[in-house]
Amino acid sequence: MGSIHLVYASETSPTNLQLLEQLKKQLKTQQTQIDALIKKVEQNENDVKSTDEKIEATVTAIEDNLSMSENSKTSIGGYGELHYNNFDDSKKIDFHRFVIFVGHEFTDSIRLFSEIELEHAFSGDGNPGEVELEQAYIEMDLTDSITMKAGVFLIPVGITNETHEPPTFYGVERNPVEKNIIPATWWEAGAGFNTHFSDGLSADFAIHSGLNVSTNGSDAFLIRRGRQKVANANADSLAYTARIKYTAIPGLEVAASYQIQTDVSQGSLDANADLFSAHIAYSGGSFGIRVLYATWDISGTEAASVGRDSQKGFYVEPSYKINEKFGLFARYNAWDNNAGDTNDTEKKQTNIGLNYWPHANVVFKVDFENQSGAQEGSGFNLGVGYQF
Incomplete structure (x- = not known):
């Protein structure tokens, strides 16, 4: 039995040479696998390195952009408002204004301010809209208390002429007194100075282009129709505006403006015109109030003959802010x-409404309007506005 076993083992066991060949094959296979693994590891290392480089480049770009943004001398802002007006004989929806501000700081004492406005959504022949350059001026600090500006700027008069972004006032439409009497929004070209006498007391003086009213027809001597908007404007007769403003008490603004223009017809007649405006605006806690009065006096028999030698108006607007989001x-x-003239031509308008601010720079508005006096009508207005 033992001899049979020995013979069987010798017939089935591999020789040393065969074992060596098998070992070589295994080592070769393992080496191939090791080489492939090394190659894959090297590829992964390259991929990781490439990814790290991309991440580093992205981070660097973001940091550069943030640095540029923080140190940027150019700023962009704007506002817009959509209105829906529903009255007895008229129902309209209108994207009334879309405005872009662009400013730039050349140095700590020299700055650019500009404003471009699209009114009524679409401009061009036969369309109701207009594209207007309302501001484009350079402002320079001459001293710590005196600033000069030159270019196209808003006239320093009234409450809403210089500050009229939708979240800053109540009601869907701007008040009709400043619109038709002052007339807001009103911009001209020229030069102006602002000085601060003490904390809360300042004065403005400007010399600039003036109005150019029609002297005949239904629009004769209407102040609002006389705005030239610095569009190849007739500058035969310049205007001079001065304002004094007091803001020393928190929440209170008291101001008065006076303007004189030697001829509002720009040479057609000798029609001297004076504008006087005064207002009080107060906001303390929940309660607020605005009161404004404005009047024009125009010399000459031509203006007197159509009853427009005197044009005036006023408004009173109390308000109550229920909380940060709602106000009445x-x-x-x-x-x-x-x-x-001797006729009863005074127009009257009463508005009562609500503002809702979901954000300090976003507002939804509703107000009910009743017109009386030389005009009649009633209805309501809806609006949404923003600023940034």
């Missing part, structure tokens, strides 16, 4: 562009 207001407006 009521406004009584009265104005007369024919105050110089």
Whole structure:
């Protein structure tokens, strides 16, 4: 039995040479696998290195952009407002204004301010809209208390002429007194100075282009129709505006403006015109109030003959802010562009409504309007506005 076993083992066991060949094959296979693994590891290392480089480049770009943004001398802002007006004989929806501000700081004391506005969504022949350059001026600090500006700028008069972004006032539409009497929004070209006498007391003076009113027809001597908007404007007769403003008490603004223009017809007649405006605006806690009065006096028999040698108006607007998001207001407006005649031509308008601010720079508005006096009508207005 033992001899049989020995013979069987010798017949089935591999020789040393065969074992060596098998070992070589295994080592070769393992080496191939090791080489492939090394190659894969090297590829992964390259991929990781490439990814790290991309991440580093992205981070660097973001940091550069943030640095540029923080140190940027150019700023962009703007505002817009959509209105829906529903009255007895008229229902309209209108994207009334879309405005872009661009500013640039050349140095710590020299700055650019500009404003471009699209009114009524679409401009061009036969369309109701307009594209207007309302501001484009250079401002320079001459001293710590005196600033000069030159270019196209808003006239320093009234409450809403210089500050009229939708979240800053109550009501869907801007008040009709400043619109028709002052007339806001009103910009001209020229040069102006602002000085601060003490904390809360300042004064403005400007010399600039003036109005150019029609002297005949239904628009004769209407102040708002006389705006030239610095569009190849007639500058035969310049205008001079001065304002003094007091803001030392928190929440209170008291201001008065006076303007004189030697001829609002720009040479057609000798029609000297004076504008006087005064207002009080107060906001303390929940309660607020705005009161404004404005009047024009135009010399000459031509203006007197159509009752427009005197044009004046006022409004009173109390408001109550329920909380940071909701506010109520009521406004009584009265104005007369024919105050110089003996007829009862005074127009009156009462608005009562609500503002809702879901964000400090976003507002939804609703107000109910009643028109009386030389005009009649009633209805309501809806609006949404923003600023940034």
